Amino acid sequence: MSLSFEGRVVLVTGAGGGLGRDYALAFASRGASVVVNDLGVDTAGGGRSSAAADKVVQEIRAKGGKAVANYDSVEDGEKLIQTALDTFGRIDIVVNNAGILRDRSFPRTSDLDWDLIHRIHLRGSFMVTRAAWNHMRKQNFGRIIMTASAAGIYGNFGQANYSAAKLGLLGLANTLAIEGQKYNIHCNTIAPVAGSRLTESVMPPDLVAALKPEFVSPLVLWLCHEQCQDNGGLYEVGAGWIAKLRWERTQGRIVRQRNKLMTPEAVRDQWDEICDFTNAVKPSNIQESMGMVVDVLSRVESDGEAGANLTAAPTSAVSKSRIDPSAVVGRQMEKGEFTYDHFQSILYALGIGMSTKDPDDLRFLYEGHDDFSCFPTFAVIPTHKAIMGGELMSIPGLDIDPTQVLHGEHYLEIYKPLPTSGKLTSVSHLADVLDKGSGAVLIIDSNTYNGDELLCFNQFTVFVVGAGGFGGKRNSDKAKASLPPPKRAPDAVVIESTSRDQAALYRLSGDWNPLHIDPNFAAMGTYKVPILHGLCSVGFAARHVLKQYANNDPSRFKAIKVRFAKAVLPGQSLQTEMWKEGNRIYIQCKVKENGDIALTGAYVDLYGPSEASPETLHKPLQGGGLQSELVFAEIGRRIKDLGSELVKKVNGVFGWEITKDGKKAAQWTIDLKNGSGSLHKGPYGEKVDLTFTVSDEDFMDVVTGKIPPQTAFFSGKLKAKGNIMLSQKLEVILKDHAKL
Numbered sequence: 001m002s003l004s005f006e007g008r009v010v011l012v013t014g015a016g017g018g019l020g021r022d023y024a025l026a027f028a029s030r031g032a033s034v035v036v037n038d039l040g041v042d043t044a045g046g047g048r049s050s051a052a053a054d055k056v057v058q059e060i061r062a063k064g065g066k067a068v069a070n071y072d073s074v075e076d077g078e079k080l081i082q083t084a085l086d087t088f089g090r091i092d093i094v095v096n097n098a099g100i101l102r103d104r105s106f107p108r109t110s111d112l113d114w115d116l117i118h119r120i121h122l123r124g125s126f127m128v129t130r131a132a133w134n135h136m137r138k139q140n141f142g143r144i145i146m147t148a149s150a151a152g153i154y155g156n157f158g159q160a161n162y163s164a165a166k167l168g169l170l171g172l173a174n175t176l177a178i179e180g181q182k183y184n185i186h187c188n189t190i191a192p193v194a195g196s197r198l199t200e201s202v203m204p205p206d207l208v209a210a211l212k213p214e215f216v217s218p219l220v221l222w223l224c225h226e227q228c229q230d231n232g233g234l235y236e237v238g239a240g241w242i243a244k245l246r247w248e249r250t251q252g253r254i255v256r257q258r259n260k261l262m263t264p265e266a267v268r269d270q271w272d273e274i275c276d277f278t279n280a281v282k283p284s285n286i287q288e289s290m291g292m293v294v295d296v297l298s299r300v301e302s303d304g305e306a307g308a309n310l311t312a313a314p315t316s317a318v319s320k321s322r323i324d325p326s327a328v329v330g331r332q333m334e335k336g337e338f339t340y341d342h343f344q345s346i347l348y349a350l351g352i353g354m355s356t357k358d359p360d361d362l363r364f365l366y367e368g369h370d371d372f373s374c375f376p377t378f379a380v381i382p383t384h385k386a387i388m389g390g391e392l393m394s395i396p397g398l399d400i401d402p403t404q405v406l407h408g409e410h411y412l413e414i415y416k417p418l419p420t421s422g423k424l425t426s427v428s429h430l431a432d433v434l435d436k437g438s439g440a441v442l443i444i445d446s447n448t449y450n451g452d453e454l455l456c457f458n459q460f461t462v463f464v465v466g467a468g469g470f471g472g473k474r475n476s477d478k479a480k481a482s483l484p485p486p487k488r489a490p491d492a493v494v495i496e497s498t499s500r501d502q503a504a505l506y507r508l509s510g511d512w513n514p515l516h517i518d519p520n521f522a523a524m525g526t527y528k529v530p531i532l533h534g535l536c537s538v539g540f541a542a543r544h545v546l547k548q549y550a551n552n553d554p555s556r557f558k559a560i561k562v563r564f565a566k567a568v569l570p571g572q573s574l575q576t577e578m579w580k581e582g583n584r585i586y587i588q589c590k591v592k593e594n595g596d597i598a599l600t601g602a603y604v605d606l607y608g609p610s611e612a613s614p615e616t617l618h619k620p621l622q623g624g625g626l627q628s629e630l631v632f633a634e635i636g637r638r639i640k641d642l643g644s645e646l647v648k649k650v651n652g653v654f655g656w657e658i659t660k661d662g663k664k665a666a667q668w669t670i671d672l673k674n675g676s677g678s679l680h681k682g683p684y685g686e687k688v689d690l691t692f693t694v695s696d697e698d699f700m701d702v703v704t705g706k707i708p709p710q711t712a713f714f715s716g717k718l719k720a721k722g723n724i725m726l727s728q729k730l731e732v733i734l735k736d737h738a739k740l
């Protein structure tokens with residue numbers, strides 16, 4: 001369909017001749033009402049006449065178009081906009097085009113030459129655009145064109161004043177594009193070439209004749225149409241050719257070292273690299289620029305040892321990542337299949353330091369052992385490979401640079417012990433994306449199933465260096481928080497050496513990142529030598545806790561949370577410090593040799609001694625715990641898996657008050673109305689549509705089908721307040737447990 005400007009009001013400055021005249025005619029021919037502004041000066045800005053503008057207005061009217069003349073200088077921007085408002089009642093589009101030339105070689109450029117050029121081009125465009133801005137903002141539509149020039153972009157002999165003003169316009173447009181975006185005000189810049197009275201002194205006559213303004217106007221019209229979503233672009237245009245320009249930056253080089261003076265000699269010595277455009281990047285916003293600088297600061301300060309463990313970011317790296325949270329949050333990844341037998345679980349056990357030296361370890365190392373088991377943290381393996389091995393990169397809208405990805409934190413929760421062989425399926429999705437300024441944090445939730453049976457939940461917290469600054473939120477309620485240890489000396493400490501080949505062994509379980517084996521690869525990055533896998537240290541720490549507090553019984557292992565802080569080198573000793581608080585063991589893992597804290601904010605949760613991890617659901621809990629907690633945990637998992645679908649079906653917020661011995665014992669809120677759904681323990685900010693009050697015991701009876709919900713309701717065991725009709729829909733999430 002042809003592009004219409006019916007109903008739009010357009011101001012073209014300097015429209016009495018040359019390019020401006022052609023824009024005005026083109027807009028008018030497509031239905032726009034046009035303000036034809038022209039001061040009627042000569043090319044150097046001298047003189048004044050209304051004739052130029054009048055002539056163009058007559059031309060438009062003669063063709064049946066709508067136009068009005070304005071003879072003010074662009075320096076009186078308000079007056080130009082007022083003409084539009086007085087005549088046509090609004091202003092939609094401003095084409096800043098008016099211009100003059102006062103070419104001089106630089107030393108001969110007078111104050112007046114400089115000032116006049118800046119006043120007409122730069123200040124004039126500012127005055128006109130500012131006058132239009134609030135009208136555009138109120139109507140939530142605006143299109144602005146700035147007219148730059150190749151002389152500004154590349155420089156041109158004798159045009160110092162003009163070049164400076166023209167590139168000033170690009171700077172102005174860059175910022176207006178950012179400020180206007182949310183009001184649907186777009187500002188683009190063109191650098192045109194056309195035969196006009198401005199160019200007739202510098203171009204041969206046949207070229208002036210050939211380079212017609214009508215070869216430029218179509219671009220201006222397209223950029224000003226509501227269908228065009230481009231904003232902040234710079235275009236070269238002439239002779240029917242249009243191209244877009246952008247900035248390019250070399251990879252750059254850090255020439256400074258921590259606690260050392262930065263010297264010009266260091267700059268000289270790395271000059272070739274600084275200026276080498278091989279693998280150049282194209283930064284497109286200030287965040288990418290600032291993010292780089294902030295990243296360099298932290299790299300230099302941490303002396304190259306900062307960051308986490310998964311992939312070393314090369315020292316000279318620049319982010320190529322781009323993230324659109326609205327497009328990626330909630331995205332399901334492709335299901336990951338993992339088939340294994342005792343071979344893999346034994347190999348994993350060896351990888352995390354198990355040894356026949358310890359007879360207790362034999363149950364994880366020998367498939368003929370009576371209690372042969374998988375060590376619980378093996379549960380990271382089935383899903384790790386899928387997520388870190390490429391699945392993440394394939395999410396549409398998540399354009400991240402794989403060399404900048406660091407595994408920052410991890411959470412694992414076991415619901416049923418993993419079998420020692422089988423075929424498992426992991427279902428993962430991107431639960432949230434956070435903007436931490438210098439980087440982005442991706443929270444990936446993954447449930448691993450054996451058939452229909454949910455075995456475990458992994459949460460990967462991944463840091464993408466340099467991908468921040470997209471204006472996203474900084475925190476997420478989806479994140480499993482890391483927790484500091486109590487402020488007292490640890491209750492227990494275990495020290496154990498890793499072997500020189502620990503990483504070489506651990507990688508055979510599926511993490512093939514060369515950072516952990518290849519000295520050349522490691523040397524290119526932050527780390528000087530291959531480092532141990534962070535998840536290998538996690539295995540060590542989990543073993544230490546299980547042995548210390550759970551008799552090495554894998555069924556007692558419930559969950560582990562860690563934050564990866566510093567790297568561990570194969571052969572170093574891990575010192576696991578533990579603080580016991582009930583069934584939660586807070587841990588901190590240090591490198592004994594240098595005191596570096598490798599795992600921080602960490603804890604292991606154990607199932608109570610008489611709580612078998614698997615079949616706890618309907619058994620009374622130890623220590624006065626509520627049985628309903630497990631049902632809610634299950635509901636939480638379903639929401640994680642099917643949240644968006646459930647929100648569509650249910651569209652309600654449910655409050656639960658669980659009582660125990662006649663007293664309120666817990667409160668839960670199930671939100672199936674907002675976002676992709678969520679479960680909250682306790683009260684909640686959103687309005688609750690329906691609240692249930694029920695005792696823990698009655699809740700379990702209803703959930704397990706012992707009491708039909710109607711009976712519970714009419715006997716007063718289950719009280720409901722609010723939109724009762726919604727209770728029909730709750731079945732959707734409780735369907736396997738209850739028919740509420």
Ligand code: NAI
Nearest residue numbers: 014018019039040041073074097098099149193194196198
């Ligand atoms: P032009 O001289 O034909 O048109 C410029 C118009 O602006 C004239 O009609 C003039 O009276 C008017 N004007 C000057 N000062 C004014 C003021 N203070 N208030 C209102 N109107 C004023 O020149 P042309 O070639 O059509 O240029 C249009 C724009 O494109 C200018 O900004 C120029 O710098 C730019 N440009 C043109 C190129 C070309 O190849 N023609 C190359 C690069 C940039």
